[in-house]
Amino acid sequence: MKTFYPYLLALVVLTLISSCENKLFELDNQPSAEDFVSNPDHPMKDSLEFIMGKYVTKGIPGVQVVIKNDDGWLHVTNGYAKIETGETFRSGVTTWLFSITKTYTAALVMKQIEAGEIDPDQSITSYLPEDVLDKILGHEPVTVRMLLNHTSGIVNVTDLPEFVVGQLNNPLDQPSIEQRLNMMKNEPLAFEPGTDFLYSNTNYLLLQLILEYVSGKTYWQLLDEQIIQPLQLRHTYYGLQNQQVVTLGFPNYYFDRHANEQLENITKWNNALANASDAYGALAATPADVIRFHEALLAGQIVSINSLLEMQNWVEGVNSTEPEYGEGFEYWQFNPGSSPQFGHEGDGIGCSTQLFYVPDTNTFVFINVNVGRQLYGPYLFKITDIKRDICRYVANWHEEQSLKAY
Numbered sequence: 001m002k003t004f005y006p007y008l009l010a011l012v013v014l015t016l017i018s019s020c021e022n023k024l025f026e027l028d029n030q031p032s033a034e035d036f037v038s039n040p041d042h043p044m045k046d047s048l049e050f051i052m053g054k055y056v057t058k059g060i061p062g063v064q065v066v067i068k069n070d071d072g073w074l075h076v077t078n079g080y081a082k083i084e085t086g087e088t089f090r091s092g093v094t095t096w097l098f099s100i101t102k103t104y105t106a107a108l109v110m111k112q113i114e115a116g117e118i119d120p121d122q123s124i125t126s127y128l129p130e131d132v133l134d135k136i137l138g139h140e141p142v143t144v145r146m147l148l149n150h151t152s153g154i155v156n157v158t159d160l161p162e163f164v165v166g167q168l169n170n171p172l173d174q175p176s177i178e179q180r181l182n183m184m185k186n187e188p189l190a191f192e193p194g195t196d197f198l199y200s201n202t203n204y205l206l207l208q209l210i211l212e213y214v215s216g217k218t219y220w221q222l223l224d225e226q227i228i229q230p231l232q233l234r235h236t237y238y239g240l241q242n243q244q245v246v247t248l249g250f251p252n253y254y255f256d257r258h259a260n261e262q263l264e265n266i267t268k269w270n271n272a273l274a275n276a277s278d279a280y281g282a283l284a285a286t287p288a289d290v291i292r293f294h295e296a297l298l299a300g301q302i303v304s305i306n307s308l309l310e311m312q313n314w315v316e317g318v319n320s321t322e323p324e325y326g327e328g329f330e331y332w333q334f335n336p337g338s339s340p341q342f343g344h345e346g347d348g349i350g351c352s353t354q355l356f357y358v359p360d361t362n363t364f365v366f367i368n369v370n371v372g373r374q375l376y377g378p379y380l381f382k383i384t385d386i387k388r389d390i391c392r393y394v395a396n397w398h399e400e401q402s403l404k405a406y
Contacts, residue, residue, distance in 0.1 A: 035092045035235055036288045042067065042074035047393060052078040055386040059261055059378070061254050062370045064089035065390060066287035068295070069363040073288070081251035081370060084265070091287070094235060094248045095368050096274040098281040098346030100290065100355050102204050105279040106148055106328020107297055108211055108222050110307040117214040120145040127210040135181040136206075138189045144210065146193050147203040148327035149315045153189035156200040160187070167349070171269040174276030177205065197317035197324045201280040208279035219279050231296050235286040238275075245271055250284070251370045253350025259377030270350035270372070281346060287366040290355055294343070294364060298357070312342065332356070334388075334395035341395055345387070349374055352383045356391050361398050365390065 044067055052063050055078075062079035075091035112118045118127065124142050125133060133139050136154060146152040157163055157180045166175060175183070180202075190198050208219045215222055220238055228236050237248070253270035254263040274282055285293075296302055303311075314323030314331050323331040329342040335358075343355040343365075350372045356365040367390055373383040 035286055036066075036073045036075075038075040038091055039072035042071050044071075044394070044397060045074055045076060048074075048076045048390065049078065051386065051389050051393060052076065055382060055389075058382055059263075060369060060371060060382055060386060061263060062089055062251065063386065064091075064093065064287070064368045066091065066291065066366040067363065067394070068288075068291045069361060075287075083252065083254070083263070089251065089368070090249075092235070092249075093368075094237065094250055094284055094286050095353065095370075096250070096270065096281075096346075096348055096351060097283045097285055097290065097353055098274060098277065098348045098351070099201075100344045100346045100353055101277070101279065101281045101283040103297070103328045103344050103355070104223060104227060104283060104293065105204050105207055105211075105219075106311060107302050108219075108226060109144070109148060109207055110303040110311065110327070111226055112211060112214055114304060114307060118144055118210065120148070124206065124210065127213050128206065129213070132181060132206070132209060135184045137187065138193075141193045143193075144207070145327070147207050147210075149313070150197055150199050150203055150325050151194050151315055152200070152203055153191045153193045153196070153198060154200050154202050154206070155184070155187050155190050155198070157181075157183055157202045157205070160184075167273070171266075171349075172272045174272050176276075177209075177278065180205065195318070197315055197320065199325070201277070204280035205278055211279075227293065227302060231293060231301070233285070233289045233293060235289045236293070237284045238282055240271070240275065240284060242268060242271060248284075251351075251368075253348070254371040255350050256371070256375065256377060256379045259375045259379075261378050263371060266350045266372075270348045273349050281348075287368065290366050291364045294355055294357060314340075332391065332395075334392045335360075338395065341391070347374065348372060352387070354387055354391070356394065358395050363394055363397075365394050367391075 048065055060079060061083050062081050064077040067074040077089040081087050081089045081093060109118065113120055121143050124139060124144060142152045160183050162183045184202060211219055211222055252265055253267045255266045256262065257264050300308060311327040311329055314326050316323045322333060325331060330344050332341045334341060339359040341356060341358050343357045346353040352369045352373055354367040367387055369383050371379055373380040
């Protein structure tokens with residue numbers, strides 16, 4: 001997710017949870033099968049292995065990177081998928097995507113817009129029932145497009161103290177959609193809709209309800225019928241039970257609970273949080289399936305090219321130094337002068353992911369780190385830095401090769 005849950009606000013609560021409860025969150029996993037062939041001679045391999053090794057030495061438990069470009073597929077890994085057994089990441093390992101899910105949700109919304117079922121510039125009052133609207137103060141000027149690009153001013157429910165304390169005190173008892181909406185009931189808008197940018201999971205929770213209202217189907221039915229099945233994404237999942245997670249061979253997930261670089265296995269907590277993240281973060285998939293979805297999306301196989309261009313209408317916050325977000329895509333510029341890069345990050349309590357696309361070289365990158373960065377502390381910086389270093393290297397790779405050849 002673009003912003004992080006403010007767990008620092010509840011650090012006192014964290015310290016009250018006894019270490020003897022750690023076994024509650026442990027989960028034994030099995031390895032999964034590979035679903036693509038990695039090119040052992042891929043030209044990015046050595047440099048990526050160097051970057052990843054540097055950060056594993058600094059304490060990141062495990063990281064995998066999957067690349068797809070004109071040189072084929074590349075899978076590189078360092079560290080451990082499971083510290084306890086020394087198991088490394090395999091190329092077919094399934095992981096939670098968290099906020100990368102938002103790109104899938106945005107694509108579903110764009111399909112409904114193309115079908116004439118949603119007007120993106122219409123107020124959300126046209127698409128949501130009164131019992132939902134009553135929970136959102138000042139909702140009248142908020143449009144569907146403002147939800148898509150996070151300019152609605154609606155605050156992030158997962159930042160609210162009630163949500164955070166619930167995570168810390170009852171991590172396996174996740175709040176329902178109704179409970180999360182009730183948390184929003186007396187929260188004023190952060191700004192006048194359309195005048196600024198604020199990344200908010202609430203926006204995409206409301207988009208889920210809008211999709212269900214206009215289609216008469218559940219969000220998951222729409223996702224299955226309009227994306228998963230047509231693209232034959234056989235390794236994309238939702239609503240998984242713990243035993244299914246074991247069978248599919250997810251990595252273990254870790255958290256620096258006290259921001260002192262002492263990692264704790266919180267796999268079941270991470271699983272529970274992911275499953276309850278709905279349209280803003282509940283998908284799981286293999287790296288290859290994530291890349292295949294994005295390949296199809298950018299090729300116009302899911303939405304029209306016009307819709308795809310709309311998804312890249314970048315908005316910028318009042319205090320931003322560069323564009324922030326489109327409609328389901330995050331914006332990056334790691335190579336000044338080149339076409340902007342885009343995709344989406346995801347963050348859970350025990351992991352961090354990223355899908356990163358470089359248009360100039362048609363390169364897709366999937367990054368998966370199995371430790372969370374939700375506290376201000378060492379792992380916030382380690383995870384942010386490794387992802388930036390990888391993205392910067394990939395974004396500048398073509399120019400670096402040209403300089404070497406010269």
